[in-house]
Amino acid sequence: MKKLMIIAVIAIAGLSSCKKSLMESNSPTTPKAASKVSELKARETFKWKTSKSLVLYVAGINTLTPISRTLVVSSVDGKTIYHSSLQLMSTSSEINLVVPATNKEVLISYGKIKKVIPTSSNMLQFDYNANN
16 A cells, blocks of 8 residues: 555656746746836827718708608617718708728618618718619
């Protein structure tokens, strides 16, 4: 029994001596974290702005009778609304929007008319033609 105990102690000591110390590892050093915003440094190409400004041009059309609906500009999934207003179909207008910079498209709804418009340009165009 004593021999078995001695063999177990030697085995444990041998295995633990093979373990690499975490303090000895040659991992790259991480830079010291900035304690003030003024100390932050970013690449010149980094964009700090998390939103972008867009202008939506709504082209009105003449109607025999006044038609007004709610014009809604939202995320494509419809979960986030960026603008909502009552719009007379015969009136052209210009609407300033602010959307997240990561948005590639917005959904514009006017009654049954729904259009997905890319936000690659800062100027968006919307008309009431349901075929677009």
